[in-house]
Amino acid sequence: xxxxxxxxxxxxxxxxxxxxxxxxxxxxxxxxxxxxxxxxxxxxxxxxxxxxxxxxxxxxxxxxxxxxxxxxxxxxxxxxxxxxxxxxxxxxxxxxxxxxxxxxxxxxxxxxxxxxxxxxxxxxxxxxxxxxxxxxxxxxxxxxxxxxxxxxxxxxxxxxxxxxxxxxxxxxxxxxxxxxxxxxxxxxxxxxxxxxxxxxxxxxxxxxxxxxxxxxxxxxxxxxxxxxxxxxxxxxxxxxxxxxxxxxxxxxxxxxxxxxxxxxxxxxxxxxxxxxxxxxxxxxxxxxxxxxxxxxxxxxxxxxxxxxxxxxxxxxxxxxxxxxxxxxxxxxxxxxxxxxxxxxxxxxxxxxxxxxxxxxxxxxxxxxxxxxxxxxxxxxxxxxxxxxxxxxxxxxxxxxxxxxxx
Amino acid sequence: xxxxxxxxxxxxxxxxxxxxxxxxxxxxxxxxxxxxxxxxxxxxxxxxxxxxxxxxxxxxxxxxxxxxxxxxxxxxxxxxxxxxxxxxxxxxxxxxxxxxxxxxxxxxxxxxxxxxxxxxxxxxxxxxxxxxxxxxxxxxxxxxxxxxxxxxxxxxxxxxxxxxxxxxxxxxxxxxxxxxxxxxxxxxxxxxxxxxxxxxxxxxxxxxxxxxxxxxxxxxxxxxxxxxxxxxxxxxxxxxxxxxxxxxxxxxxxxxxxxxxxxxxxxxxxxxxxxxxxxxxxxxxxxxxxxxxxxxxxxxxxxxxxxxxxxxxxxxxxxxxxxxxxxxxxxxxxxxxxxxxxxxxxxxxxxxxxxxxxxxxxxxxxxxxxxxxxxxxxxxxxxxxxxxxxxxxxxxxxxxxxxxxx
Numbered sequence: 001x002x003x004x005x006x007x008x009x010x011x012x013x014x015x016x017x018x019x020x021x022x023x024x025x026x027x028x029x030x031x032x033x034x035x036x037x038x039x040x041x042x043x044x045x046x047x048x049x050x051x052x053x054x055x056x057x058x059x060x061x062x063x064x065x066x067x068x069x070x071x072x073x074x075x076x077x078x079x080x081x082x083x084x085x086x087x088x089x090x091x092x093x094x095x096x097x098x099x100x101x102x103x104x105x106x107x108x109x110x111x112x113x114x115x116x117x118x119x120x121x122x123x124x125x126x127x128x129x130x131x132x133x134x135x136x137x138x139x140x141x142x143x144x145x146x147x148x149x150x151x152x153x154x155x156x157x158x159x160x161x162x163x164x165x166x167x168x169x170x171x172x173x174x175x176x177x178x179x180x181x182x183x184x185x186x187x188x189x190x191x192x193x194x195x196x197x198x199x200x201x202x203x204x205x206x207x208x209x210x211x212x213x214x215x216x217x218x219x220x221x222x223x224x225x226x227x228x229x230x231x232x233x234x235x236x237x238x239x240x241x242x243x244x245x246x247x248x249x250x251x252x253x254x255x256x257x258x259x260x261x262x263x264x265x266x267x268x269x270x271x272x273x274x275x276x277x278x279x280x281x282x283x284x285x286x287x288x289x290x291x292x293x294x295x296x297x298x299x300x301x302x303x304x305x306x307x308x309x310x311x312x313x314x315x316x317x318x319x320x321x322x323x324x325x326x327x328x329x330x331x332x333x334x335x336x337x338x339x340x341x342x343x344x345x346x347x348x349x350x351x352x353x354x355x356x357x358x359x360x361x362x363x364x365x366x367x368x369x370x371x372x373x374x375x376x377x378x379x380x381x382x383x384x385x386x387x388x389x390x391x392x393x394x395x396x397x398x399x400x401x402x403x404x405x406x
Numbered sequence: 407x408x409x410x411x412x413x414x415x416x417x418x419x420x421x422x423x424x425x426x427x428x429x430x431x432x433x434x435x436x437x438x439x440x441x442x443x444x445x446x447x448x449x450x451x452x453x454x455x456x457x458x459x460x461x462x463x464x465x466x467x468x469x470x471x472x473x474x475x476x477x478x479x480x481x482x483x484x485x486x487x488x489x490x491x492x493x494x495x496x497x498x499x500x501x502x503x504x505x506x507x508x509x510x511x512x513x514x515x516x517x518x519x520x521x522x523x524x525x526x527x528x529x530x531x532x533x534x535x536x537x538x539x540x541x542x543x544x545x546x547x548x549x550x551x552x553x554x555x556x557x558x559x560x561x562x563x564x565x566x567x568x569x570x571x572x573x574x575x576x577x578x579x580x581x582x583x584x585x586x587x588x589x590x591x592x593x594x595x596x597x598x599x600x601x602x603x604x605x606x607x608x609x610x611x612x613x614x615x616x617x618x619x620x621x622x623x624x625x626x627x628x629x630x631x632x633x634x635x636x637x638x639x640x641x642x643x644x645x646x647x648x649x650x651x652x653x654x655x656x657x658x659x660x661x662x663x664x665x666x667x668x669x670x671x672x673x674x675x676x677x678x679x680x681x682x683x684x685x686x687x688x689x690x691x692x693x694x695x696x697x698x699x700x701x702x703x704x705x706x707x708x709x710x711x712x713x714x715x716x717x718x719x720x721x722x723x724x725x726x727x728x729x730x731x732x733x734x735x736x737x738x739x740x741x742x743x744x745x746x747x748x749x750x751x752x753x754x755x756x757x758x759x760x761x762x763x764x765x766x767x768x769x770x771x772x773x774x775x776x777x778x779x780x781x782x783x784x785x786x787x788x789x790x791x792x793x794x795x796x797x798x799x800x801x802x803x804x805x806x807x808x809x810x811x812x
Contacts, residue, residue: 016462050482054489056422061489068500069485072478076456079475083460083467094474098504099549120549143505143526 002167003125004029007039007135007157011174012231013077014044022231023084025172026130030090035125037164039135039157040081042073063108067137067147071097074134074153082132093124094132097145102138102156110149113138113156116163125164133160151212158215162222169224171211172231177238178203178210181255181397185390188402192253194239199253200226202345202379216240252346252355255397257389259340261291262314263372265306266321268331276305279321279328286320288313292341292374292381302331306372308383311337339371340389343381344396356380362399368392408573409531410435413445413541413563417580418637419483420450428637429490431578432536436496441531443570445541445563446487448479469514473543473553477503480540480559488538499530500538503551508544508562516555519544519562522569531570539566557618564621568628575630577617578637583644584609584616587661587803591796594808598659600645605659606632608751608785622646658752658761661803663795665746667697668720669778671712672727674737677703682711685727685734692726694719698747698780698787708737712778714789717743745777746795749787750802762786768805774798 006029008022022038030036050069054061075096082094101117124131135153140146148155154171161169176191178200183189195203197220201213210228219226219240229237269275276295283290293307309317314337321333349355359380363370368391372383384392412435414428428444436442456475460467481502488500507523530537541559546552554561560577567575582597584606589595601609603626607619616634625632625646635643675681682701689696697714715723720743727739755761765786769776774797778789790798 016459019463053422053482053486057425057486058489058493060493062492065485065488065492065500068488068502069482072481075478075481076459076475079471080459080463082471082474083464086468086471087464087466094471096474096551145502 001033003035003037003164005037005039005157005161005164005166005169006172007153007170008041008172008231009153009174010041010044010047012172013040013042013081016080018231019043019077019081020084022172023081023088025231026081026132027085027088027090030130037121037125037131037133037160037166038081039133039153039160040074040077041135041153042070043077043080046073046076064144067108067145070147071134071137071145074136078132078134085130085132090130091128092130092132094134095120095124096134097137097156098139098143100131100133100160102133102159104138104140104146104148106140106142106144106146108140108144108146111138111140111146113148113159116159118160118163121160121164151214154212154215155218158218158222158224158226161224162218166224168227169219170227170229170237171215172229173210174230174232175210175228176230176233176235177228178240178254180253180401181393182257186255186394186397188397190401192238193236194241195253196347197240197242198378199345199347200240202343202376203254203256211240252344252349252400254345255342255393255400256345257340257342257393259386259389260311261308261339261341261383262311262335262337263306263308263339263383264314264317264321265304265334265336266328266330267304267334268302269305270329271301271303275303275328279305280307282320282324283309283317286316288317288320292372292383294372294374308339308341308372338386339383340386340392341381341383342389342392342396343379344400345379347378349378349380358399359396362395363392366391366395368395407439409441409443409570411443411445411563411567411570411572411575412578413559413576414447414487414578414637415559415580416447416450416453418578419446419448419487422486424637425449425483425487426490428578429487429494431637432487432538433491433494433496436536443527443531443537443539443566443572444487445539445559445566446480446483447541447559448476449483449486452479452482470550473514473517473551476553477540477543477551480542484538484540491536491538496536497534498536498538500540501526501530502540503543503562504545504549506537506539506566508539508565510544510546510552510554512546512548512550512552514546514550514552517544517546517552519554519565522565524566524569527566527570557620560618560621561624564624564628564630564632567630568624572630574633575625576633576635576643577621578635579616580636580638581616581634582636582639582641583634584646584660586659586807587799588663592661592800592803594803596807598644599642600647601659602753603646603648604784605751605753606646608749608782609660609662617646658750658755658806660751661748661799661806662751663746663748663799665792665795666717667714667745667747667789668717668741668743669712669714669745669789670720670723670727671710671740671742672734672736673710673740674708675711676735677707677709681709681734685711686713688726688730689715689723692722694723694726698778698789700778700780714745714747714778744792745789746792746798747787747789748795748798748802749785750806751785753784755784755786764805765802768801769798772797772801774801 078094085092104111135156226240484500491498510517541562632646
């Protein structure tokens with residue numbers, strides 16, 4: 001008994017049968033005495049179809065008009081889902097982003113939620129209605145429709161759960177939950193019953209594409225209890241919480257890989273104060289996120305700085321650095337986009353100094369060379385050659401999870 | 407130079423090429439120094455496709471959710487058209503019904519516009535933007551999306567033209583303008599340069615499906631200059647105005663037929679006061695519109711009442727009358743749905759008493775039997791057998807238009 005926000009992604013509402021399935025999940029929850037707010041994405045390929053329509057007419061269409069176009073996708077899935085719920089005999093109302101009071105900034109195509117004035121949602125809940133809300137969208141202060149960008153529907157759901165002080169926010173998806181590693185690639189990967197926000201954040205950022213990190217960040221900030229759960233199997237999913245009650249026997253919760261990374265090395269930089277500041281503030285001004293950074297002393301009073309960027313930012317980063325070659329006085333730039341980042345994540349790590357060593361040992365045993373290392377309180381990442389990535393994940397996973405099982 | 411509202415129907419925006427064509431018409435108008443507001447319908451079959459999607463999920467979906475679904479159609483066509491205009495280099499913004507301030511009553515699926523708070527539209531026009539507005543839709547006082555029912559986009563355009571005090575409201579369609587008769591069936595039918603609101607109203611009601619009568623009524627009430635014009639040929643269309651400057655040589659402006667009519671005769675009614683009142687107030691309460699009414703004295707102190715209704719209302723009318731057979735004391739009911747109404751319309755008619763006689767003579771010459779007659783100040787309608795309808799229209803049209811030409 002409580003208030004539950006349920007989010008369903010595009011594959012979960014892809015056709016009439018799946019919409020009926022989602023309607024059943026929602027009405028089952030409602031009939032158990034819960035108040036239910038459901039947040040839906042657009043159906044399957046709708047968004048891609050709309051983008052193709054736009055591209056045929058104007059490949060350089062403004063983001064404002066793109067958002068006007070794309071926001072229809074969720075309006076369609078939500079009204080259809082409401083009709084399916086009507087057919088099951090429950091009171092229901094579908095609301096667009098603006099009707100649900102989702103107010104964003106003005107960055108069309110990648111807007112951020114500023115606040116949700118949820119009066120209408122609350123009023124409908126008080127009238128015992130199931131409320132279906134379009135994910136991924138809101139309006140800015142000019143009343144223009146905006147979309148939230150990647151992971152937007154997850155963010156909509158978590159934001160609504162925060163504002164409504166929901167007891168639980170369930171993210172229904174096409175996987176069973178959060179795994180210790182990607183089960184498509186790693187034998188022995190197993191589902192976690194629970195995971196902390198911080199661990200989930202690291203996993204999300206590191207390429208476990210279950211939840212977008214924006215939504216996890218928000219859930220952590222407002223302490224929204226999340227659950228990642230499959231809309232197909234009906235099995236219990238993974239709970240994401242501030243503190244996990246039953247600590248896992250292992251100290252790490254998962255192994256993740258990220259192939260969308262590239263390494264840049266600036267070799268032979270002048271060894272003068274502020275050079276790192278200049279390099280990274282330049283990249284920041286260009287909107288380029290830098291991940292692992294490594295600085296080492298070079299020869300002849302020079303130093304080398306290596307760092308990784310998202311592959312999509314590589315060209316921009318190279319250009320920015322080349323333009324400022326005079327300023328930075330580096331000897332040459334070395335770029336490698338044939339790398340992958342492999343990471344272990346676990347809140348238990350900080351109190352167990354042997355964890356990193358155990359990871360390195362697993363890689364050594366598998367004869368995999370480590371190119372860079374980065375650590376945080378709950379994470380250890382290493383950069384390896386891309387063709388070694390899957391083997392590296394398996395080796396690490398075996399070491400941490402399968403040995404424990406023995 | 408002025409403010410022009412242009413409305414484009416579903417066939418005019420059916421695909422990318424046609425949307426580009428519409429964008430050209432709009433930008434041409436804009437580049438001549440006019441301010442332009444364009445009102446668009448949904449693309450071609452979009453509305454039917456959405457209705458089919460809904461029917462698959464719930465054939466008895468609420469009108470509220472149907473409107474939520476259907477309103478996406480115009481949002482898609484409008485944003486795509488705005489993108490096409492962007493590609494042509496003109497400033498543009500697309501607005502949904504609620505963004506444009508279109509406020510309606512709460513009859514989802516068949517809402518009426520109550521007012522338009524056009525501040526946003528005016529603000530965009532002041533910023534020199536072309537404004538594209540979704541036709542067919544608005545919001546009610548609860549902020550729910552509503553659609554306007556048949557002819558809704560025409561009504562949206564005329565209402566905006568009225569509120570903005572536009573100099574002209576152009577209704578772009580797939581025909582060249584208003585004809586003296588349907589050119590698909592009547593040889594010698596010709597396009598009218600001008601026509602009065604009242605004539606257009608009679609023609610619209612009588613089945614010339616160029617403009618919906620709701621929009622013509624509104625144009626007459628607010629004195630909005632209308633023009634019916636083709637979005638394909640670029641030829642001058644037909645102007646619809648309060649007073650037509652150049653009177654046509656003939657006294658009538660058109661001949662129309664309506665096959666969606668049926669005749670009901672109540673035979674042997676008690677000849678007592680108030681019987682006609684009782685019959686027609688009953689039908690009015692059931693929402694059934696009655697058109698031609700004819701009352702005649704029958705035999706033995708009884709009377710007969712014949713009248714026509716829309717074919718779609720026939721079953722309901724029969725049922726209502728049968729239920730009240732005791733009350734009305736009629737002997738029997740005679741129904742004929744194998745009839746058609748043929749009408750001539752013309753503001754010049756009232757001062758030319760010979761017009762009706764000339765129409766009857768044309769029918770007599772063609773050996774067509776007249777079953778009922780109804781006249782108004784600017785219209786004469788006759789009921790004929792359905793299989794005679796096309797021949798009747800041609801005979802009348804020949805008499806009024808081709809003889810003048812000679």
